[in-house]
Amino acid sequence: MRLLSFFLVFAALIAPANAERTIEFAAQAASGDGLIVAVSESVSLDGPKALMSKAAGAQLERAVGASTFTGKVGETASFLLGGEIGEVHLVAVPAGEMARRDWADFGGRAGLIAKTSKAPRLSVLTAGATPGDAAAAGEGAILGAYFFGKYKSEQPVLVDGTMTFIVSQPGPARAQFEGEARGRAEAVNWVRDMQSEPANVVYPEEFVRRAREAYRGVGGVTFNVLDERAMARLGMNALLGVGRGSVRPPRLLIIRYNGGDSGDAPMVFAGKGITFDSGGISLKSNPGMWKMKYDMSGAATVTGAVLSLAKSKAPVNVIAIAALAENMPDGGAQRPGDVVRTMSGKTVEIMSTDAEGRLVLSDAVWYAQEEFNPSLLVDVATLTGSVGRALGDEYGGLFTRDDAIAKSVAAAGDAAGEDLWRLPLHPNHDVQIKSLIADIKNSDTGAPGASTGAAFIGSFVKPETPWAHLDIAGVSWRLEPTATQPLGAAGFGVRLLDQLARDGAN
Numbered sequence: 001m002r003l004l005s006f007f008l009v010f011a012a013l014i015a016p017a018n019a020e021r022t023i024e025f026a027a028q029a030a031s032g033d034g035l036i037v038a039v040s041e042s043v044s045l046d047g048p049k050a051l052m053s054k055a056a057g058a059q060l061e062r063a064v065g066a067s068t069f070t071g072k073v074g075e076t077a078s079f080l081l082g083g084e085i086g087e088v089h090l091v092a093v094p095a096g097e098m099a100r101r102d103w104a105d106f107g108g109r110a111g112l113i114a115k116t117s118k119a120p121r122l123s124v125l126t127a128g129a130t131p132g133d134a135a136a137a138g139e140g141a142i143l144g145a146y147f148f149g150k151y152k153s154e155q156p157v158l159v160d161g162t163m164t165f166i167v168s169q170p171g172p173a174r175a176q177f178e179g180e181a182r183g184r185a186e187a188v189n190w191v192r193d194m195q196s197e198p199a200n201v202v203y204p205e206e207f208v209r210r211a212r213e214a215y216r217g218v219g220g221v222t223f224n225v226l227d228e229r230a231m232a233r234l235g236m237n238a239l240l241g242v243g244r245g246s247v248r249p250p251r252l253l254i255i256r257y258n259g260g261d262s263g264d265a266p267m268v269f270a271g272k273g274i275t276f277d278s279g280g281i282s283l284k285s286n287p288g289m290w291k292m293k294y295d296m297s298g299a300a301t302v303t304g305a306v307l308s309l310a311k312s313k314a315p316v317n318v319i320a321i322a323a324l325a326e327n328m329p330d331g332g333a334q335r336p337g338d339v340v341r342t343m344s345g346k347t348v349e350i351m352s353t354d355a356e357g358r359l360v361l362s363d364a365v366w367y368a369q370e371e372f373n374p375s376l377l378v379d380v381a382t383l384t385g386s387v388g389r390a391l392g393d394e395y396g397g398l399f400t401r402d403d404a405i406a407k408s409v410a411a412a413g414d415a416a417g418e419d420l421w422r423l424p425l426h427p428n429h430d431v432q433i434k435s436l437i438a439d440i441k442n443s444d445t446g447a448p449g450a451s452t453g454a455a456f457i458g459s460f461v462k463p464e465t466p467w468a469h470l471d472i473a474g475v476s477w478r479l480e481p482t483a484t485q486p487l488g489a490a491g492f493g494v495r496l497l498d499q500l501a502r503d504g505a506n
Contacts (some may be wrong), residue, residue, distance in 0.1 A: 001496045005027035006269040006449055012502070015223055016096065016385060019220045020158070021114055021122075021158070021159065021160070021161050021162055021163045021367060022160045022161075022162050022163070023138045023141060023142075023162075023163055023164075023165070023177065023182075024162050024164040024165070024174075025134060025138075025164065025165045025166075025167055025170035025171075025173045025177070026161070026164050026165075026166055026167075026170050026172045026464065027124065027166065027167070027168065027170050027257075028166065028415070028447060029051060029123040029164070029166050029386060030121060030123065030164075030265075031051075032121070032125070033121045033123035033164070033365040034086050034088070034117060034119030034122045035048050035051075035086035035087065035088045035089065035115055035122070035123055035124070035125070036089045036091060036110045036114070036122055036123070036124040036397075037088065037089065037090050037125060038091050038092075038093045038106050038124070038125075038126075039047060039090050039091070039092055039093070039368060040071065040073075040092060040093050040094060040095040040096075041069060041071070041095045042497075044056070045060060045061055045064065045126050047127060048060065048088060048125070049061075050293055052084055052085060053084060053119055053338040056071070056081075056083070056084045056085050056476065059083075059085065059230075060079065060081065060085055060088060062299050063079045063081060064077070064079065064090070064095070066460040067079070067406070069090060069092075071092045071124035072092055072171070073094055073266060073385075074092060074094050074109070074270070074483065075091075075092040075350055076089065076090065076091050076113065077089070077090045078090075080476065081400035084258075085196070086119060087118075087119045087122075087336060089110075089113045089117075091106055091109045091110060091113070092246070093105075093106050095456065098133065098430060099236065099278050099415075100132065100133070100136045100339055100408070100415060100417070101230065101265060101414075101415070101416070101417030103133045103134075103136040103137045103138060103140065104137065104139055104143070104417055104483075104484055105140060105313075105417070105482075105483035105486070106137055106140065107136065107137030107138060107139065107141040107143075107144065107484075108140040108141065108144025108145075108339075108402050108482075108483035108484035109141055109144060109483050110124055110137065110140075110144070110163075111140065111142065111143070111144035111145035111163075112144050112145060112211070114145065114163050115145045115147075115156075115158065117223075118159055119161065120159055120160070120161035120162070121161055121162050121164070122161070122162070122163045122164070122289060123164050123166055124137075124163070124165055124166065124462075125166050125364050125432065126165055126166055126167045129165075129167050129168075130169075130403070131167065131169050131172035131173035131176050132173075132176055133167075134165045134167040134170075134173035134176075134177070135177040135180070135181040135353025136166060136181060136337065137481070138173075138181055138182070139177070139181035139182065139184060140185075140483065140484050141163065142182070142185035142186070142189065143185050143188060143189070143485070143491075144191050144482040144483055144486075145400075146176060146192055146200070146486050147191060147486065148192065150193075150196075150488065152272045154279070154426070155287075158221040161495045163368075165436060176408045177225045178275070179313075180312040180314075182496065183307075183308055183311030183312050183368070184308040184311075184312070184495060184498055186308075186311075186313070187305070187307045187308035187494050187498075188308075188491035188494045188495065189491065190214050190270050190300075190307065191297070191300040191303075191304040191489070191491040191493075191494055192306055192486075192488075192490070192491040193302055193325060193489075193490040194207070194210065194296065195293070195294045195296070195297055195300060195476065195488075195489035195490075195491070196294075196488060197293070197424070197487045198293055199275055199276035199292075199326070200292045201297070202248075202275055202293070203248040203276075203326055204243070204248055204249065204250055204251040204273070204275055204324035204325060204326065205248065205249070205251060205297065205326050205462075206250070206457060207253070207273060207275060207299065207300075207322065208225055208251055208253050210325070211253060211322070213222075215255070215306055215307060215310070216302075218307070218311055219310070219313070220257055220258050220259055220310060220313070221252070221255060221256065221257050221310050222255075222256045222258075223253070223255055224253075224254040224256075225251055225252070225253055225254070226251065226253075226344040227249065227251060228240060228243075228249050228250065230252075231250070231252060231363075231505075234343055234363075234367070235341065235343045235345075236252070236343045236363040236367070237342060237363075237457075237465065238340050238343070238348060238360065238362045238363045239252065239323055239325060239343050239359065239360045239362075239363040239364070240330035241334045241340045241350070241359065242274070242280075242325045242353075242360050243325035243327075243337070244283075244332050244333050244335025244355045244358050245327065245328040245329050245330045245332055245334070245353075246325070246326035246327070246328040246330070246486075247330075248326045248455075250274075250323075250324055250325035250326075250360075251365065252272075252319050252321065252322070252323055252363075252367070252423065253299075253303070253320075253321070253322040254319065254320070254322075255303060255306050255319065255320040255321075255349040256309040256318075256319045256491055257306050257309060257316075257317070257319070258317050259309065259310065259313060259314050259315050259316050259317065259318075260315050260316045260317040260505060261317075261500050262318050263472045264315075264375070264376060264501075265319070265373055265375040265377055266317035266318055266319045266372055266374055266375065267316070267318045267319070267374060267376045267377075267378070267500070267501055267504060268304035268319045268320075268321060268346070268368040268374035268376070268377050268378070268390070269301075269305055269306065269318065269319070269320050269321070269378050269379075269380060269415065270298075270302065270321040270323065270364045270365050270368055270377065270378070270379040270380070271296075271297075271298035271300070271301055271302035271320065271322050271364075271379070271380045271381065272295070272296070272297075272298035272299060272305070272323065272360060272361055272379075272380070272381035272382060272383065273296040273298065273299025273300070273322045273323050273324035273325065273326060273360070274292075274295035274296055274324075274326070274327050274356060274357060274360070275293070275295070275296045275325070275326050276292055276293055276295065276327065276328070277292040277295040277327045277329065277354070277356065277357075278327055278329055279327050279329070279353065279354035280327045280328065280329050280333050280334070280353030280354060280356065281333050281335050281336060281353045282336060282352040282353040283328050283329055283354075286356060289330065291477060294382065294476055294477050294489065295327075295382050296324070296493075297321035297381075297382045297472060297476040297477075297493075298326060298357075298379070298380040298381040298382060298439075298470075298472065298493075299323065300322075300491075301380050301472070301492070301493035301494055301495075301497070302320040302322060302380055302497065303320050303322055304491070304494040305318075305320065305493070305494045305497035305498050305501070306318050306319070306320040307373040308494060308495075308498045309391055309498055309501055309502075314487075314498075314501065314502060314503065315505050316501045316502065316505045318501050319368070319372055319374070321364050321367065321448070323351045323360035323361055323363065323364040323370055324360075324480065325356070325360055326492070327353065327354075327356045329353075333353065333495075334350055334353060335350065335353070336348055336350055336351060336352060336353060337349070337350065338350045338360075339437065339438045340403065341407065342362050342363055342366065342460070343362075343363045343366045343367060343370075344362070344363075344366045346362075346439045346440065346459070346460065346462055347435075347439045347440075348362070348438055348439065348442055349435040349436075349437055349438040349440070349441040350441075350442055350443075351442055351443035351444040352443035352444065354443070355442040355443035355453070356384050356442075357381045357382070358381075358383065358453055358456045358457050360455050361379050361381060361460075361466065362456070362457065362460045364379070364381055364395055365377060365380045365457060365460050365461060365467075366460050369462055369465055374465065374466075375466065375504070376405070376466045376468070376500075376504065377461065377465055377466065377467045377468075377469065377471070378409070378467070378468045378497065378500070379457055379468075379469050379471045380472060380475050380493055380497075381457075381469075381470070381471060381472065381473075382471075382472055382473040383450070383454075383469075383471045383473055384449045384450045384453045384471055385449070385473060386447070386448060386450045386453075387423070387449075387450040387471040387473050387474050388450035388473050388474030390423065390448075390450060390472075391421050391474055391476075392467070392474060393421055393425075393474050393475050393480070394419065394475075395419045395421035395472065395474075395475070396413070396420045396421075396470055396472045396474070396475045396492065396493070397420070397421065397423050397450050397470065397471035397472075397474070398410060398413075398420040398421060398422045398423065398453035398468065398469075398470060399422070399423055399424075399425050399451070399455075399468065399469040399470075399471070400422075400425070400467060400468040400469065401425055402466060402467075402468075403457070404468055405467070405468050406422050406468070407446065407502075408471075408500070408503065409468050409496075409500060410422065410498040411502055411503070412496055412500035413496045413499075415495045416495035416498070416499040417495065418422055418475075418492055418495055418496040423448075423450055423451060423471075424448075424451055425451060425454055425455060425456075425458065426451065429445075429448075429451050429452050429454075429455035429461065430455050430458075431444050432445040432452050432455070433452055433455055433456050435457065440456065440459055442456060449473055451469070454469045454471065459468055468491065472493055474488060475492045475495075476489070476490055476492050477489060478490050478503055490492055
């Protein structure tokens with residue numbers, strides 16, 4: 001295998017009580033470091049052997065030769081040889097030129113290794129890596145080592161050490177990592193924390209408090225929070241209706257970051273923020289209901305994306321709108337058959353109180369257009385189970401009426417390592433959402449559910465507004481881990497929106 005050498009000493013960001021590795025960049029490896037090595041095609045150990053004696057190199061070759069390591073992409077192998085060598089870890093990567101997402105995946109696997117390694121110093125040779133490649137690997141390391149262990153009585157014991165990427169230009173690599181990649185990874189992990197927290201801990205008002213805390217000290221940012229009275233004055237009866245059954249009141253959170261030219265129209269990201277979804281009067285069945293704490297993933301994602309951009313002082317104007325409510329079934333809850341008038345003036349017949357995400361977004365996207373006249377409006381939601389049945393956990397669903405927007409949004413996802421698949425918006429879907437007694441209905445629309453859900457939100461988007469809808473219900477909570485996404489909360493969408501905003505600025 002062609003050898004790409006990385007030397008990493010890494011911060012395993014788990015519980016605050018645990019030791020943390022720090023990520024560093026250097027031109028040369030230090031003697032005695034444990035090694036993490038990227039390999040491809042055929043196992044060539046020339047890189048690590050150059051750092052050890054001839055006898056130790058021969059020992060390493062014998063150990064690898066006797067192992068079952070084949071070099072299939074994503075495969076890892078660890079050799080704890082002791083003596084002069086200590087730890088050597090192999091990570092199989094694609095042959096040839098590697099894209100940013102490949103480096104992030106490599107870093108993610110290296111981060112997992114670093115989390116369990118006993119070596120105080122780990123080094124990873126990065127032969128051929130650009131400063132951007134090394135920064136992407138560092139970002140992946142933070143993402144790959146994520147673990148939500150806040151409520152576990154026993155915490156893993158981590159080594160307090162370093163993970164150093166050996167790269168020919170360590171200064172520029174460090175600058176790119178600290179200037180952009182670290183903040184983006186930390187924003188993703190903030191989203192994962194929010195998704196993982198139980199609903200008795202995170203509810204609309206607490207979401208707002210934690211967002212303020214996350215943005216503390218970040219420049220160029222303004223916060224605005226609409227409570228029930230403010231939303232009532234604006235006629236946001238769809239959002240308010242969803243929250244009527246809960247003792248925890250709804251909120252609309254608006255976070256504005258101005259990093260671009262004054263007067264330039266902002267991109268607006270609007271997120272569904274149902275901090276718990278019982279289904280309301282249209283009560284969900286019990287199996288799997290526990291996971292509905294993650295139904296605020298859209299709101300967390302847009303909040304995290306703007307946080308990432310603001311931390312790195314990106315030259316963009318962006319706004320996050322989080323439509324926050326808890327959907328519960330008490331005596332004050334709205335009922336199937338009710339009719340509500342939205343902020344736009346359009347009336348909605350409530351066919352199912354369990355189709356609540358599109359209701360809160362109907363008011364949020366209308367508010368976005370009325371207040372900000374966005375250059376691009378993207379709404380993000382764990383909207384439908386049908387998108388997961390169509391696309392599994394490999395792709396988020398992408399809906400838009402504009403081919404150019406579809407191309408640019410999908411390209412941002414590809415570059416960021418968060419894939420989207422475009423699904424149809426057909427004129428028939430607009431017919432399917434028509435109501436007998438109101439303008440439209442929120443459910444009972446027939447198949448395809450993901451498309452009719454998108455059509456509902458799209459009916460609140462003005463024809464002149466550039467718009468895309470991302471249904472992330474299938475990709476926000478993982479049942480199988482990837483290199484950069486652990487079991488459970490995935491934090492999907494932050495890197496994608498971050499990339500989309502930067503692409504728009506360019």
